[in-house]
Amino acid sequence: xxxxxxxxxxxxxxxxxxxxxxxxxxxxxxxxxxxxxxxxxxxxxxxxxxxxxxxxxxxxxxxxxxxxxxxxxxxxxxxxxxxxxxxxxxxxxxxxxxxxxxxxxxxxxxxxxxxxxxxxxxx
Amino acid sequence: xxxxxxxxxxxxxxxxxxxxxxxxxxxxxxxxxxxxxxxxxxxxxxxxxxxxxxxxxxxxxxxxxxxxxxxxxxxxxxxxxxxxxxxxxxxxxxxxxxxxxxxxxxxxxxxxxxxxxxxxxxxxxxxxxxxxxxxxxxxxxxxxxxxxxxxxxxxxxxxxxxxxxxxxxxxxxxxxxxxxxxxxxxxxxxxxxxxxxxxxxxxxxxxxxxxxxxxxxxxx
Numbered sequence: 001x002x003x004x005x006x007x008x009x010x011x012x013x014x015x016x017x018x019x020x021x022x023x024x025x026x027x028x029x030x031x032x033x034x035x036x037x038x039x040x041x042x043x044x045x046x047x048x049x050x051x052x053x054x055x056x057x058x059x060x061x062x063x064x065x066x067x068x069x070x071x072x073x074x075x076x077x078x079x080x081x082x083x084x085x086x087x088x089x090x091x092x093x094x095x096x097x098x099x100x101x102x103x104x105x106x107x108x109x110x111x112x113x114x115x116x117x118x119x120x121x122x123x
Numbered sequence: 124x125x126x127x128x129x130x131x132x133x134x135x136x137x138x139x140x141x142x143x144x145x146x147x148x149x150x151x152x153x154x155x156x157x158x159x160x161x162x163x164x165x166x167x168x169x170x171x172x173x174x175x176x177x178x179x180x181x182x183x184x185x186x187x188x189x190x191x192x193x194x195x196x197x198x199x200x201x202x203x204x205x206x207x208x209x210x211x212x213x214x215x216x217x218x219x220x221x222x223x224x225x226x227x228x229x230x231x232x233x234x235x236x237x238x239x240x241x242x243x244x245x246x247x248x249x250x251x252x253x254x255x256x257x258x259x260x261x262x263x264x265x266x267x268x269x270x271x272x273x274x275x276x277x278x279x280x281x282x283x284x285x286x287x288x289x290x291x292x293x294x295x296x297x298x299x300x301x302x303x304x305x306x307x308x309x310x311x312x313x314x315x316x317x318x319x320x321x322x323x324x325x326x327x328x329x330x331x332x333x334x335x336x337x338x339x340x341x342x343x
Binding site for chain 1: 126145146147148149150151152153154155156158168169172173174175176177179180
């Protein structure tokens with residue numbers, strides 16, 4: 001093969017995309033919330049577990065990125081008066097997203113195990 | 124159940140600038156959370172963050188369009204700058220003769236400026252130019268106006284910082300930026316704060332005016 005083809009082949013090879021820390025939090029919140037997952041409960045779930053305020057905008061940026069990667073799907077919900085007549089967008093994790101969360105968990109556990117500094121204070 | 128009305132200005136900015144497939148839901152979420160938070164400061168922070176979130180998504184999705192917006196901004200800014208300078212210089216001789224003939228020294232000082240303060244009418248013309256350019260950019264990029272405005276606003280700010288350094292020329296800048304040593308005296312008489320603040324602000328204000336109410340989605 002000419003060398004140019006090699007560049008094309010490498011470029012077309014499927015890339016393993018690692019999910020980031022906040023992406024993982026959003027995916028975990030989606031799994032916990034199930035069918036009722038939209039922006040507000042997702043942000044609340046992350047805020048409650050992390051103890052930090054979460055900007056609604058950053059949740060949407062992350063959800064948009066996850067949707068591009070094929071890890072989440074969305075559907076339109078019903079509008080309510082307290083939302084100024086705007087419809088909710090419900091999100092759901094895909095099978096691919098779920099696989100990626102499991103993979104991330106395994107990676108974290110493997111890296112976690114056997115590191116004494118990380119064992120302290122966990123029990 | 125009583126619906127609490129969030130700060131009007133923040134809502135108006137959201138309505139005018141937050142755009143995109145998910146932004147409707149995002150605005151709804153911010154409004155829904157406000158019912159339990161009830162803090163104007165919190166709402167403002169969320170509104171600004173939502174506008175930036177929508178704009179960042181738009182920039183990511185339409186990078187080519189943003190490059191076009193920057194090119195249009197640059198061409199318009201260049202044409203407007205040249206035109207303003209031609210008008211100002213063209214009127215200069217007439218203004219000088221007229222103010223001398225009518226003994227209007229104060230008006231002459233106002234028109235031509237003083238050392239370290241460039242002519243106020245020229246600065247005003249620059250602001251109006253930027254306002255109009257912002258308006259045009261918003262109208263030309265209606266579906267992605269927030270992204271186009273913020274991209275061009277950021278470029279305008281960097282451009283202004285460059286021009287500001289060129290004008291301000293403190294010793295440290297002269298050391299770092301040797302070109303400033305040979306800057307023309309005309310450039311020295313502009314107040315740097317004007318260039319750094321008023322130009323981008325005028326541009327964004329023009330963009331806000333260009334994002335008409337009819338295009339903004341209605342909030343009940």
